[in-house]
Amino acid sequence: MLGLQSCLSLRKRPGLSFFSKVMACKPTLDTSPPVHRWMDTTLQRDAFKKTIPVLAARVPASKTGSLLKSDVMRKSLMDLPKVRSVLRDPHDDLQRLVLLNVSEDVALLPEVRDFLQEQSATLVVHNLNLTYDYWTADEILHSILPEELCKGSPSGFAITGHLAHMNLNKEYLPYKHIIGQIVLDKNPMIKTVVNKLDSIDTKYRFFKMELLAGEPNYVVEHHESNCRFTFDFTHVYWNSRLHTEHDRLVQLFQPTDVVADVFAGVGPFAIPAAKKGCAVFANDLNPESAKYLSQNIIDNKVTGLVRASCEDGRDFIKEVIGRVRDHPFPAYTGPKLSKMQEKEKRRLQLAKSSTTATVELVDQSAVENQSSRQTISHFVMNLPDSAINFLDAFRGILLESERDFGNYANMPMIHCHCFTRELQPERAEADIIQRVESKLGHKVDTEVALHMVRSVAPNKDMYCISFRLPRDVAFAQ
Numbered sequence: 001m002l003g004l005q006s007c008l009s010l011r012k013r014p015g016l017s018f019f020s021k022v023m024a025c026k027p028t029l030d031t032s033p034p035v036h037r038w039m040d041t042t043l044q045r046d047a048f049k050k051t052i053p054v055l056a057a058r059v060p061a062s063k064t065g066s067l068l069k070s071d072v073m074r075k076s077l078m079d080l081p082k083v084r085s086v087l088r089d090p091h092d093d094l095q096r097l098v099l100l101n102v103s104e105d106v107a108l109l110p111e112v113r114d115f116l117q118e119q120s121a122t123l124v125v126h127n128l129n130l131t132y133d134y135w136t137a138d139e140i141l142h143s144i145l146p147e148e149l150c151k152g153s154p155s156g157f158a159i160t161g162h163l164a165h166m167n168l169n170k171e172y173l174p175y176k177h178i179i180g181q182i183v184l185d186k187n188p189m190i191k192t193v194v195n196k197l198d199s200i201d202t203k204y205r206f207f208k209m210e211l212l213a214g215e216p217n218y219v220v221e222h223h224e225s226n227c228r229f230t231f232d233f234t235h236v237y238w239n240s241r242l243h244t245e246h247d248r249l250v251q252l253f254q255p256t257d258v259v260a261d262v263f264a265g266v267g268p269f270a271i272p273a274a275k276k277g278c279a280v281f282a283n284d285l286n287p288e289s290a291k292y293l294s295q296n297i298i299d300n301k302v303t304g305l306v307r308a309s310c311e312d313g314r315d316f317i318k319e320v321i322g323r324v325r326d327h328p329f330p331a332y333t334g335p336k337l338s339k340m341q342e343k344e345k346r347r348l349q350l351a352k353s354s355t356t357a358t359v360e361l362v363d364q365s366a367v368e369n370q371s372s373r374q375t376i377s378h379f380v381m382n383l384p385d386s387a388i389n390f391l392d393a394f395r396g397i398l399l400e401s402e403r404d405f406g407n408y409a410n411m412p413m414i415h416c417h418c419f420t421r422e423l424q425p426e427r428a429e430a431d432i433i434q435r436v437e438s439k440l441g442h443k444v445d446t447e448v449a450l451h452m453v454r455s456v457a458p459n460k461d462m463y464c465i466s467f468r469l470p471r472d473v474a475f476a477q
Contacts, residue, residue, distance in 0.1 A: 161220025180212025257377035279329035328374035
């Protein structure tokens with residue numbers, strides 16, 4: 001048990017400035033984990049233990065609230081994550097220990113001491129025992145890795161379903177398995193941790209990866225935009241960091257539109273667009289992507305709105321105009337109603353039928369838009385590494401039938417993702433437009449918009465260029 005006079009006497013000590021008094025009363029708890037830089041390959045959790053003596057104010061249970069609500073005590077109360085600030089006194093069930101954020105009585109501010117004295121509190125030492133579970137992944141890693149590697153944290157990752165996807169720099173590769181295990185430990189929802197390898201599948205453009213920790217289970221169920229996506233992460237391309245871009249583009253579509261997704265993957269654009277009401281042709285060359293795309297169409301209940309295919313993107317672009325013309329989608333009939341909404345709608349219709357001769361059985365939106373959908377409104381080309389190279393496939397896509405000229409009063413919008421090494425916006429725009437026009441063989445000067453998606457490397461940015469397909473290109477010989 002400690003006396004209450006140590007910090008009081010500090011105020012009477014000659015020669016101490018106000019700054020010195022404040023520094024003397026500053027909390028000094030060191031909650032950093034013990035350093036174990038020898039631990040480079042095998043994680044030994046039991047080595048992470050630390051006991052910190054802290055002061056606690058012992059008060060009757062009835063006075064606990066007074067301490068916790070006091071403005072005087074606010075900055076002196078224990079405020080550590082995962083640590084309770086009030087404990088039962090192990091020696092007296094009627095007493096409570098209110099933990100303070102200092103280890104020594106001299107560190108208490110004078111006004112805090114006065115308040116505790118008024119509350120008849122006594123100070124005792126409580127041993128705070130911290131273990132591996134207390135510290136964050138960054139804190140554990142910084143106590144293990146060599147000091148020169150501690151500046152940049154290697155604990156960042158993207159989550160896809162139950163899987164954490166890391167992209168470790170080469171200097172961290174000797175510690176990759178211990179890094180993976182720590183990430184697994186500190187994130188209960190994660191069951192599998194993988195690291196992207198430098199190699200990439202040259203045909204289907206997905207990254208190869210290695211298991212760092214956890215279960216070798218790579219078939220994930222990922223939720224995005226109120227949609228459920230299932231896929232094998234080792235055989236298809238998916239990037240959770242593109243969620244914002246998926247949403248941005250889908251917001252540009254009208255529910256009455258027909259969208260042609262040239263490089264659809266497992267459906268991150270196609271499925272949300274269909275949920276909105278759009279009709280979608282979704283294509284991908286990778287058979288694994290096409291397989292999971294078909295499954296996701298069923299799982300998300302959009303089978304009537306999405307038609308999947310597995311073919312080369314160039315062939316798809318040339319053929320899709322004829323497909324929608326010869327086999328159009330039904331007209332958009334308005335948003336799908338829930339069972340509750342359907343019930344309310346019928347109730348209103350029955351009420352209306354008592355005063356009118358007929359009962360309205362269809363949505364007003366369906367009445368306004370009765371014609372079938374047989375023209376493409378948007379082309380999505382989300383293959384930034386090479387999508388621009390496919391733009392020449394648009395030359396002459398409307399030549400097959402004279403009917404198409406009248407149907408396409410408005411040419412389709414093209415949304416083409418690409419990379420550029422130009423980091424200045426003006427130079428990036430000039431670079432991308434020059435490459436697009438070179439491949440199209442025509443100027444793009446109608447409804448052109450350039451959107452910076454994200455930086456993928458220190459000297460490489462991803463963009464999406466949107467423009468209306470020039471009529472001269474669509475009908476070119």
